[in-house]
Amino acid sequence: MNLELFIPELSLAAFAIVVILLDLFTRRKGLLVAVSLAGLVVSAGFTIAMWGGGSQAIFNNMLAVDNFALFFKLLFLGIAALVILASVDYVSKFARFRGEYYALVLLSTLGMMLMAATAELIAIYIALELTSISLYILAGFLKDPKSTEASLKYLLLGAVASAVLLYGMALVFGFTGETQLGEIARTIQAMPPQALLASPALILGIVLLVAGFGFKIAAVPFHMWVPDVYEGAPTPITAYLSVGSKAAGFAIILRVFYSAFGLPEWLSLDWGLIFAVLSAIGMTLGNVVAISQTNIKRMLGYSSIAQAGYLMVGLATVGLSPAADILGRSGLLFFLASYALTNLGAFIAIIAISGKLNSDLIDHYSGMGKRAPLLALALTLCLISLIGLPPAAGFMAKFYIFSGAVHHGLLWLVIIAVINSVISAYYYLRVVKVMWLGQPASAEKVPSSPALRVALSISCLGVLLLGVIPGYIMKLAEVAARMFIF
Amino acid sequence: MGFNYLTTIIFLPVAGAIIIAFLPNLGHRCIKRLAAVFTFIPLALSVFLFCNFDKSLGAAGVIQFGEKVSWIPAINAFYHVGVDGLSLPLVILMTFLGFLVVLLSWKIDLRLREYFAWLLLLETSILGVFCSLDLLLFFLFWEIEIIPMYFLISIWGTGRKEYSAIKYVVYTLFGSAMMLAGILSLYFTTGSLSMVDLAQSGLGSFTAVIPTVAIFFLLFIGFAIKLPVFPLHTWLPDAHTDAPTAVSVVLAGGLLKMGGYGMIRLCVTIFPQVAHSYAPILVALAVVSVLYGAAVTMRQTDLKRLIAYSSISHMGYVLLGIFALSQVSLTGAALQMFSHGFITGLLFAMAGLVMHNVDERDLRKLGGLARQMPIIAVIFSIGGLAALGLPTTSGFAAEFLVFVGSFSSTTVSGIQIYTILAVLGIVITAGYILWMLQCIFYGSPLEKYDGVKDADILERAYMFIFVAVIMLVGIYPAILTDIIKLGILPVV
Known part of the structure; x- marks a missing residue:
């Protein structure tokens, strides 16, 4: 068990918790920004230290620590840092829940980092939900009608997309009997081509996966949520959605489709x-x-x-x-x-x-x-x-x-x-x-x-x-x- | 490798632009002087290059003053600049115009800082296009030019300036979109972005990812929009008419040449067979451009619009010269680009001066100004006569070469008829130029224009430079054709 390969994620989670706890004890909310940024920097430091090392897998091949994942982790950490810097003024207008805001940004970043690394269907789903649920809350943070509408719309449509995605995963699992991407690929390649064509399950599963992930990256025709959510959400969160969540979606699509169905x-x-x-x-x-x-x-x-x-x-x-x-x-x-x-x-x-x-x-x-x-x-x-x-x-x-x-x-x-x-x-x-x-x-x-x-x-x-x-x-x-x- | 002349020439204007844009507390005079300095040094350097250019026949097709540095290893792109006989005259043209338009803009007082910054950036991008020998670099400079043009037309222009500016941008972007597809196809056919390698090897030994004809026309459309070629010319009258004077000069003098240059450098050089087999159509298109452009010019009543339309007709000669595909005609086309840059530049400058001093651009309302502004009248007339190809002006030398070259060309059957038709364009040109001069300057003087100013000392200075170059090339064209020939020899 190579826990040290999981340190970027662990440290970020720790800092997120520290931010929440600190929020209880301090009146100087500027400190929260500093701690959040420190968390991102520390996590980025660990990530950079791993760059160039050989690729490894941890947790029974559930998470991959390869340069691909590291590239995306750095990207997400950078995005989050800029979003937090951009939020400072915006958040200072809020009367309450400033600590939660920063903590949620860190948590959704954590989710994205996991999305870039996961190589197993169930872990993918969990990472995706960690990201999404944080973002559902953040989208509604303004609590005015538009923001609430944005949050609710995002939540409802996001839930539908997750359901579609799960259904797709279930079909792929049913067809191959595996949830680990490498295993799925091996099973598919071992099958005779006629067997692949005889049952529509695999193709249907792939189509549903495209639909589920398509929601994340705002691909037409799964884009209906985008304009309303972008308009209603706090602007820093809109920025975050438009780059972070999209990049994470592309990371996961690349890994799933290239690894499992390449x-x-x-x-x-x-x-x-x-x-x-x-x-x-x-x-x-x-x-x-x-x-x-x-x-x-x-x-x-x-x-x-x-x-x-x-x-x-x-x-x-x-x-x-x-x-x-x-x-x-x-x-x-x-x-x-x-x-x-x-x-x-x-x-x-x-x-x-x-x-x-x-x-x-x-x-x-x-x-x-x-x-x-x-x-x-x-x-x-x-x-x-x-x-x-x-x-x-x-x-x-x-x-x-x-x-x-x-x-x-x-x-x-x-x-x-x-x-x-x-x-x-x-x-x-x-x-x-x-x-x-x-x-x-x-x-x-x-x-x-x-x-x-x-x-x-x-x-x-x-x-x-x-x-x-x-x-x-x-x-x-x-x-x-x-x-x-x- | 000694001093990096070309890099200095290309990037000095943009360095000036950055200084002008960001240095706080610059006075108006100071900004203008900075702009003049940062455009004069490239001019001096390019004249220096001209003098040191190896003009012996052995230098045919050799890139001189080349600089090559690895730029983006991942896609095999280089920062590679250099000039040969084809591009050097255009570089000189552009450095001249770059300096002259700063003088031309001396009376601008609206948002001065931004104005000169954009103007200098524009010069860098055009110079970059002429010097680049790497397709990605070429395309990068080609695209940079769009943004300054957009601002220059839409802020400092007149009339429907915003409409004209966005029309220009959309047209140009459409052209460069096609070009990008062409460049990418070329890149993957050969795996190289080097224009020198492509020119040397051609596509002979490669199998193209798509038919070579398609690549040729993707590139051609991009260049044809810029040149412009009928029927892709409709952006030009609007952009020219509504642009401020200095920008019209750069647009007509420098920007249009990017199209002709690209056609020779990429279309003809890399795809000689395709150019050969489609030459009849393209030559016909050239004749249509000449005649249609001239005919439409005839009925313009707006001073600037008239000169703008005349460019379409004159660029038709360039297209004719290029696709007649003989050595003489191509030399003529290249010389015509240089000559037209100065002649139309002068015409636009004079038109701008008349419009500025008289505050009237409708030819029907002007008249008899020769008495009130004699110097402008003389210089404007010289420019007009050069435009209609009077001997001793560069216009004559260039058009004569195009006609001789295309008449004797063997590539297109029946090109003699096309040439004769194109020569008719000269007659129409004479018609509208003389009519325009008559409208502005002759007839009885109008009382309302009593007391309008003639050219001041600065204006006389740049007029002199324009006229000097036009006459020099007209009387002794070999000064340029000897150089151009070196660039054309490897093409044909």
């Missing part, structure tokens, strides 16, 4: 095509509907549906490429990292601006270029990155993920995707236009707190760095993509 080839071609079609529909619908949005959080909600579509180009590539080819997986990892930085940056800027305006309407952003030049510049950079223009990260990410797709015969999907980026430019630039061309409603400056400034600088620097010299992160993504043990 062979035989016709099977992986099948789910590859499912993802390709979902991707095409997702980005088109997300982008087209985003055009008519007037609320910036809703707009970014639809935009995140579209971005999930681009990300699924990577999944489709993984399905269509031979198992040894890493381009699809590393492209997906790089895109996730770049998308996380970009979207977080955009949301942090929105938190700062909307916090002053008390409004999320795009029209109210008018003249922001004069009232808050740096915030507006940062938001512009992030929106440019979302379009996929240089010198921002989004450009490299798209180039990288699409290059894999073209390599494996998905040129049609890439053409749909690039045309979609053109459509998306229209609504992203509308925000830019309003900010720089509109007349300010008042001459009053829009201030931002130090915590927000730090968080925003980190994400914007990251966006630029990944856009101009992406070599290092691409290398990490390649190493991570190569190290799968199950």
